[in-house]
Amino acid sequence: MTTFGVTVNGLHKKFGENEVLKGIDLDVRPGEVVCIIGPSGSGKSTLLRSMNLLEVPSSGSIRVGDDEITDIRTDINAVRSHIGMVFQSFNLFPHMTVERNITVALERVKSVGKEEAKRIALDRLREVGLEAKASSRPFNLSGGQQQRVAIARALAMQPGIMLFDEVTSALDPELVKGVLNIMMKLASEGMTMVVVTHEMGFARQVADRVVFMDAGRIVEQGPPEQIFGDPQSPRLRSFLSEVL
Amino acid sequence: MNDFIDMFFNPELILKVLPDLVAVGLVNTLILAISATLIALLIGMLIAMALISRHRWLSWPARVYVDLLRGLPVILTIFLIGQGLPYMGVQPFGPSAYPYGIVSLGLIGSAYMAEIFRSGIQSIHHGQLEAARALGMSYGTAMARIVVPQGVRNVFPALTNQFIGIVKDTSLVYVLGLAVGERELYRIGQDMSQRVGNLSPLVAAGLVYLLITVPLTYYVNWLDKRLRTGKVPVIIEDAVDTTESEGAHA
Numbered sequence: 001m002t003t004f005g006v007t008v009n010g011l012h013k014k015f016g017e018n019e020v021l022k023g024i025d026l027d028v029r030p031g032e033v034v035c036i037i038g039p040s041g042s043g044k045s046t047l048l049r050s051m052n053l054l055e056v057p058s059s060g061s062i063r064v065g066d067d068e069i070t071d072i073r074t075d076i077n078a079v080r081s082h083i084g085m086v087f088q089s090f091n092l093f094p095h096m097t098v099e100r101n102i103t104v105a106l107e108r109v110k111s112v113g114k115e116e117a118k119r120i121a122l123d124r125l126r127e128v129g130l131e132a133k134a135s136s137r138p139f140n141l142s143g144g145q146q147q148r149v150a151i152a153r154a155l156a157m158q159p160g161i162m163l164f165d166e167v168t169s170a171l172d173p174e175l176v177k178g179v180l181n182i183m184m185k186l187a188s189e190g191m192t193m194v195v196v197t198h199e200m201g202f203a204r205q206v207a208d209r210v211v212f213m214d215a216g217r218i219v220e221q222g223p224p225e226q227i228f229g230d231p232q233s234p235r236l237r238s239f240l241s242e243v244l
Numbered sequence: 245m246n247d248f249i250d251m252f253f254n255p256e257l258i259l260k261v262l263p264d265l266v267a268v269g270l271v272n273t274l275i276l277a278i279s280a281t282l283i284a285l286l287i288g289m290l291i292a293m294a295l296i297s298r299h300r301w302l303s304w305p306a307r308v309y310v311d312l313l314r315g316l317p318v319i320l321t322i323f324l325i326g327q328g329l330p331y332m333g334v335q336p337f338g339p340s341a342y343p344y345g346i347v348s349l350g351l352i353g354s355a356y357m358a359e360i361f362r363s364g365i366q367s368i369h370h371g372q373l374e375a376a377r378a379l380g381m382s383y384g385t386a387m388a389r390i391v392v393p394q395g396v397r398n399v400f401p402a403l404t405n406q407f408i409g410i411v412k413d414t415s416l417v418y419v420l421g422l423a424v425g426e427r428e429l430y431r432i433g434q435d436m437s438q439r440v441g442n443l444s445p446l447v448a449a450g451l452v453y454l455l456i457t458v459p460l461t462y463y464v465n466w467l468d469k470r471l472r473t474g475k476v477p478v479i480i481e482d483a484v485d486t487t488e489s490e491g492a493h494a
Contacts, residue, residue, distance in 0.1 A: 054374055081380025091375035095394050104389060105379035150375075157379060 003192045004065035004160040005030045006051055011060035013046055020046050022216035024060070028161075033193045035203035035224075038213035039239060044196045047213070048163050051194065052083045065160055081109045084154030084162040088169050090146040092138035092153070098125070099134040102153045110157065124152040128182055144175030151182055161192040168199055200243055204228050212236045254444040261436045261445040265452055269429035273456075276346055276414040276428055281407050283350025288357025293387070295362045306358070313355035319416050322348040326420040342426045345417035353410050360406060364399035365391055401468040408457050408464075415453075429453060 376386035415430035433449025
């Protein structure tokens with residue numbers, strides 16, 4: 001599976017009267033790592049969730065690879081099966097073993113055979129260092145381990161792009177590093193990644209481009225050296241002074 | 245005191261009614277209750293899916309169905325369905341009242357089961373459905389594989405309670421008129437009690453009900469405790485859901 005980009009054009013999203021996204025244009029190139037930062041309520045999670053249509057845009061268009069996902073004729077389930085997503089609250093399936101968490105979508109969505117699915121699951125678990133936990137239940141794992149399983153689950157589908165929604169925010173500080181290391185490895189392998197994060201260190205170190213959002217708009221974007229070293233807008237400067 | 249014992253606990257009469265109670269009454273009560281429960285589970289699940297649907301033309305009729313059947317006295321509904329259907333010429337099971345009793349109890353039960361299923365499904369964190377959809381599962385697959393199994397597990401005690409209720413409600417089916425071999429526990433106890441002018445046979449029937457319902461009640465309590473103490477994987481959302489307050493989940 002080749003990696004692919006995503007193009008967002010004129011994206012607006014309203015929840016009732018509340019306009020959360022007020023015209024977003026963003027072009028993520030294949031293989032690029034884009035970190036989205038900004039204060040709570042700036043719309044960064046909504047933007048990310050729009051990229052696999054967990055949020056349906058009020059207007060505007062989104063193209064993922066060759067698929068115009070905002071076109072109602074697009075088979076969204078097929079497109080989603082090669083967009084990996086990792087959530088803040090892990091969202092592992094608690095009634096299934098770790099291995100089954102990974103194989104269920106392989107079998108049900110991609111019609112992979114049982115044996116093959118199991119092999120893929122164990123391979124992916126090995127990559128995140130959790131092969132030994134294959135038959136455990138999620139609630140017997142630490143938060144960091146759960147999140148690593150969630151990443152393995154997404155990668156098993158052979159996605160062409162990975163979306164990360166504040167994936168370390170619910171973790172104890174000592175567990176954050178293991179998750180970030182896996183993401184760094186993924187980035188170095190050329191995966192397209194869109195990462196909503198509060199981890200400024202990660203953004204600075206790994207991102208090809210950092211996007212700063214505030215109040216539903218992209219206020220400023222550029223390479224991390226520029227965003228963190230020479231912020232142009234007053235809003236970004238005040239945001240950085242609070243989080244750094 | 246002797247009068248009291250003779251009226252309620254006359255051993256001769258109890259022994260006399262016992263063979264019929266077990267061989268006919270218990271068997272029919274269980275057939276009625278189990279068949280009605282299977283109907284109630286099946287229809288209840290379908291109604292529950294309709295209840296949580298975002299389409300009004302699905303959820304609204306389901307809501308009316310549930311409110312009507314839960315709001316009416318059981319005996320009235322049994323009469324309306326059990327006599328009404330055959331009276332209107334709808335006799336898919338022939339003239340015997342027995343199957344109509346099953347259908348009546350099943351439909352009434354389905355309204356309660358639907359609400360139990362609905363609450364179970366809605367108790368599952370929305371992130372479960374989102375994660376399944378994000379992996380590419382259709383709504384149907386995600387519900388069938390991920391959300392509903394967890395929801396059902398959470399409400400299993402409530403479902404068992406509902407079964408206990410149905411067992412007791414089978415005692416109302418006699419109002420439709422049952423043939424001798426179709427009589428359930430209550431009818432058999434009641435018949436002999438009237439014949440001999442003594443309540444002991446009815447007490448015997450009551451004891452058989454208790455033999456079914458009391459152990460089940462304790463089973464439910466045990467299940468409930470086990471679910472709450474987490475020996476069985478229930479939904480564990482210990483992860484703080486601090487998703488940005490963008491109204492995204494409003």
